[in-house]
Amino acid sequence: MAGFTPALLEEIRARADIVELVGQSVRLKKAGENWKGLCPFHTEKTPSFTVNPKKGIFHCFGCKAGGDAFSFLRKQERLDFPEAVRALAQRVGVELPTDGAERVQDGKLESLRAVMARAARFYSEALWKTGDPGADKARRYLEGRGVDAEVAQRFGLGYAPEGWDNLLGLMRREGLGDELLAQAGLVLPRQNATGFYDRFRGRLMFSIRDAQGRVVAFGGRALGPDEVKYINSPETPLYVKGHTVYGLDLAKPAIRERNRAVVVEGYLDCLMAHQHGFTETVAALGTAFTTAQLALLQRNAEEIVAVFDADAAGQKASARLEEMMTDTMDAGGLAWAVARTGGFERSGYFPVKVAVLPPGHDPDSLLRAEGAAAFQSRLDAARSILSFVMQQALSEEDLSTARGRATAHARVALILSKVPNAEEATTLAAQASRQLGVDSTQLWIEAQQLQGARARGRRSEQLTQSGRGAAESDAWPPPIPFERDLVALLLQVDEARAELLPVLTDEDVAHQGLRLVVTALRRTPSALPEALMADLEGDRERGLLAALLVEDRKWGDTHSHVAELKRRYHIRHRKHRVHQVTRAIIDAQATGDPALPALEDELRGLQRDLQREAEAVRELALARPVLPSEWPVSPQRRAETP
Numbered sequence: 001m002a003g004f005t006p007a008l009l010e011e012i013r014a015r016a017d018i019v020e021l022v023g024q025s026v027r028l029k030k031a032g033e034n035w036k037g038l039c040p041f042h043t044e045k046t047p048s049f050t051v052n053p054k055k056g057i058f059h060c061f062g063c064k065a066g067g068d069a070f071s072f073l074r075k076q077e078r079l080d081f082p083e084a085v086r087a088l089a090q091r092v093g094v095e096l097p098t099d100g101a102e103r104v105q106d107g108k109l110e111s112l113r114a115v116m117a118r119a120a121r122f123y124s125e126a127l128w129k130t131g132d133p134g135a136d137k138a139r140r141y142l143e144g145r146g147v148d149a150e151v152a153q154r155f156g157l158g159y160a161p162e163g164w165d166n167l168l169g170l171m172r173r174e175g176l177g178d179e180l181l182a183q184a185g186l187v188l189p190r191q192n193a194t195g196f197y198d199r200f201r202g203r204l205m206f207s208i209r210d211a212q213g214r215v216v217a218f219g220g221r222a223l224g225p226d227e228v229k230y231i232n233s234p235e236t237p238l239y240v241k242g243h244t245v246y247g248l249d250l251a252k253p254a255i256r257e258r259n260r261a262v263v264v265e266g267y268l269d270c271l272m273a274h275q276h277g278f279t280e281t282v283a284a285l286g287t288a289f290t291t292a293q294l295a296l297l298q299r300n301a302e303e304i305v306a307v308f309d310a311d312a313a314g315q316k317a318s319a320r321l322e323e324m325m326t327d328t329m330d331a332g333g334l335a336w337a338v339a340r341t342g343g344f345e346r347s348g349y350f351p352v353k354v355a356v357l358p359p360g361h362d363p364d365s366l367l368r369a370e371g372a373a374a375f376q377s378r379l380d381a382a383r384s385i386l387s388f389v390m391q392q393a394l395s396e397e398d399l400s401t402a403r404g405r406a407t408a409h410a411r412v413a414l415i416l417s418k419v420p421n422a423e424e425a426t427t428l429a430a431q432a433s434r435q436l437g438v439d440s441t442q443l444w445i446e447a448q449q450l451q452g453a454r455a456r457g458r459r460s461e462q463l464t465q466s467g468r469g470a471a472e473s474d475a476w477p478p479p480i481p482f483e484r485d486l487v488a489l490l491l492q493v494d495e496a497r498a499e500l501l502p503v504l505t506d507e508d509v510a511h512q513g514l515r516l517v518v519t520a521l522r523r524t525p526s527a528l529p530e531a532l533m534a535d536l537e538g539d540r541e542r543g544l545l546a547a548l549l550v551e552d553r554k555w556g557d558t559h560s561h562v563a564e565l566k567r568r569y570h571i572r573h574r575k576h577r578v579h580q581v582t583r584a585i586i587d588a589q590a591t592g593d594p595a596l597p598a599l600e601d602e603l604r605g606l607q608r609d610l611q612r613e614a615e616a617v618r619e620l621a622l623a624r625p626v627l628p629s630e631w632p633v634s635p636q637r638r639a640e641t642p
């Protein structure tokens, strides 16, 4: 898979301590052979999230998420499979082979990083050089904005001098090619001549760094009134817009420690927040706060507080949010990321809170005018995004008229019906009912009715879809006990694998998820069951496998279980063959096919065989109960089952 050999994956898996890995983000308690904790993938109050260190797997009995260390990293850190392999390999000290293409790519990224780092140093040195009128102006600007020199240095602020080729000339002297600078987005090609010129000139420079603190882009602010206020780096192999959060490298320790990230809009908002002790602050860099940015923050904190101006942008944002809530989306497992200017992206359930600033203020101005305490009180008053949306809905209706109250009532009921957390919904219902002058129970019941109607709609939708058509993140429907036990037996008992795998056909396993597990097992029958994780494509299958592995079954007399199962499958297949042969005989009789006598012989043989087998099974069954669960009687096979 993706160029990693099974042996290599197995080595990484074997070296990884899944309890330690999961324990970084989930508080785990020992419970017998397993460890238990609150599931990081769904909201719960009693722990149903189980980690089994011996098998190296996790499984949640609530949301059915499950898998191995790779799956956990993928889910928790939003990595794709190769990324998860690399991350885990690095953690456990396994060296991965690199192919030529990767080395070239890595080499190119490394040169781009080197160029960006060199440019950042050049801009920074230029800012602190006294005597240069441009640099003096940049420093005066910072002073005027109240930015401490220490904070400016911490954030790597700089100055791009006036002139067309200051950076270009320096890089040339140091032997770095123009093409590389162009790829890094630092220079632009000349319009009517050959060659390049500096992109950033006469500007205050903000270094945009990745989570590891490496400079990946720049934002340049104009110092004069007549120019474009901000010029930013273009997208490069190092920098993808919407995938970077400004200040994360500096804020990460505080975000982890406080379990909270504060998101503001601008560079200076972010700097000022840090200067006033809110070191868990980052800036969204741009108009929309994207899912990728949320994911970056989610790796480090549970709570995200988005700071909104009390202006139209916030209101527009909330209108957009409500609109999205009223269409087909449901909040059972979904929430919304918010943008200051009204752009939203869907993401996994995520507790985003909204802090609204006093009218006329952004974080920078509020901090300078009223200090840390004022900002803190706004953060303390942050409310859930749902509550924010609800308040906006209420404030938009004229509650002094019957009509306004009725509309507000309907909007609020709809919003409440989408709140996945019952406790939060109750609190919100109480809040709204006070403002609407209605009974909160009434409001709550209406919301529940709406929720129920939607759930029924979803269920009938799911019924019309085939198993594979369901959303990718959904768990497989639970298998019937018989098939579950069969596959668990195959996974856990060597004899079962050796005896039954050759006998079983795909049709013998009706559950599609289990069938994929069996197919993977067929490919590598000697693999440890845990190692099959890497062979399964989807999270759903890995979850299913983890569910089968997490409970340690005591099988008792496996030898006779296996013998009996083998017999029963023989019988089933022979019955199937009886049907086929019977049909062929009918056809042969009609067409006068010379194969008729041979078919009739086969049928007689099959029937004799079946009779013998049926007697043997009856004796066996009398001697001992079958598997823990009953032999399945599926509708189409009812007639064939003994």
Ligand SMILES: [Zn+2]
Pocket: 039, 040, 041, 042, 049, 060, 061, 062, 063, 064, 065
């Ligand atoms: Zn869960």
